[in-house]
Amino acid sequence: MLIRIRRGWELPESAATPESVVLGRRAALGGALGAGAAVAGLAGPAWAQVAAPAMRNPRFQPGREVTPERDATSYNNYYEFGTSKTVTPAANRLKVAPWTIKFDGLVAQPRELGLEDLLKQVNLEERVLRHRCVEAWAMTVPWTGFPMSELVRLAQPRPEAKFVVFETAAQRDTMPGLRQAWYPWPYSDGCSVAEARNEMAFIATGMYGKPLPPQNGAPIRALFPWKYGFKAPKSIVRVTFQAEQPVGYWEKLQASEYGFWANVNPEVAHPRWSQASERLLGSNERVPTRIYNGYGEFVAPLYANMQNERIWY
Numbered sequence: 382m383l384i385r386i387r388r389g390w391e392l393p394e395s396a397a398t399p400e401s402v403v404l405g406r407r408a409a410l411g412g413a414l415g416a417g418a419a420v421a422g423l424a425g426p427a428w429a430q431v432a433a434p435a436m437r438n439p440r441f442q443p444g445r446e447v448t449p450e451r452d453a454t455s456y457n458n459y460y461e462f463g464t465s466k467t468v469t470p471a472a473n474r475l476k477v478a479p480w481t482i483k484f485d486g487l488v489a490q491p492r493e494l495g496l497e498d499l500l501k502q503v504n505l506e507e508r509v510l511r512h513r514c515v516e517a518w519a520m521t522v523p524w525t526g527f528p529m530s531e532l533v534r535l536a537q538p539r540p541e542a543k544f545v546v547f548e549t550a551a552q553r554d555t556m557p558g559l560r561q562a563w564y565p566w567p568y569s570d571g572c573s574v575a576e577a578r579n580e581m582a583f584i585a586t587g588m589y590g591k592p593l594p595p596q597n598g599a600p601i602r603a604l605f606p607w608k609y610g611f612k613a614p615k616s617i618v619r620v621t622f623q624a625e626q627p628v629g630y631w632e633k634l635q636a637s638e639y640g641f642w643a644n645v646n647p648e649v650a651h652p653r654w655s656q657a658s659e660r661l662l663g664s665n666e667r668v669p670t671r672i673y674n675g676y677g678e679f680v681a682p683l684y685a686n687m688q689n690e691r692i693w694y
């Protein structure tokens with residue numbers, strides 16, 4: 382049986398936000414879904430009704446202006462749809478329904494869950510988070526989703542499981558990038574089970590109060606706000622628990638430049654460029670980069686005994 386426990390900050394939305402704002406957001410959401418449905422000639426996928434919006438969790442204060450939505454959704458890395466930053470037209474072909482996620486490896490019982498089913502078993506919240514690409518650009522986004530620890534709970538890993546791998550969609554008919562056979566498709570990356578259980582690790586299903594657009598990883602992606610963005614797989618189809626440390630897409634391509642832990646550190650340069658500062662999408666302002674992307678208070682203890690390992694890139 383599923384028991385939902387409200388956290389302290391989870392007031393009913395009507396108690397926290399003026400009703401006109403709530404209704405405005407719902408209308409906007411309805412409009413967005415409606416527009417999509419008109420193009421497809423179908424009702425939107427059922428999970429899209431529940432993927433966003435949600436109450437904002439005030440525990441994570443961004444300390445920066447939210448990036449304008451048009452900037453965060455039009456400057457992307459999604460190599461399956463091409464290597465440029467302008468992948469939106471190509472990514473719109475991504476087939477997002479039906480969507481299932483397989484849980485396997487060292488779990489109590491391997492299984493496959495439909496996205497709609499999965500979303501019924503978690504509590505959605507909104508978090509405004511900083512997102513820092515290894516290429517030294519950054520954005521601040523209101524994401525809708527749920528703590529990754531909830532996904533771990535649903536998967537029921539066995540005690541021998543030490544790492545999690547997120548494998549992402551490989552749709553031959555919609556993703557032209559897959560024809561570039563020298564890339565190690567499907568895109569995947571992972572983390573330790575301890576990291577996945579950390580409160581900062583997040584699974585996003587929406588942004589700006591709407592379901593995730595394809596170019597940002599529809600319908601479901603991972604976020605590790607204290608790591609470089611390449612650790613945040615988009616369009617997840619499989620979650621595997623294992624004993625060995627996995628090798629992700631970028632590490633397979635260029636291990637000397639992209640490591641497993643990839644925590645943000647302004648003092649550890651990428652072999653080809655500095656990480657001391659970052660460019661904010663939208664304003665183009667350059668600001669100093671912060672260690673763990675400013676989330677050290679939440680995540681630094683994860684690495685307390687690992688200072689001799691390559692935890693920075």
Ligand code: MTE
Pocket residue numbers: 456457458459460461512513514515549550568596597598609610611612613614615616
């Ligand atoms: N996930 C998949 N499946 N394919 C990708 O090419 N690029 C990664 C990550 N997740 C990528 C991916 C990189 S390099 C970054 S910086 C972020 O997604 C970018 O996320 P955004 O476009 O939402 O900002």
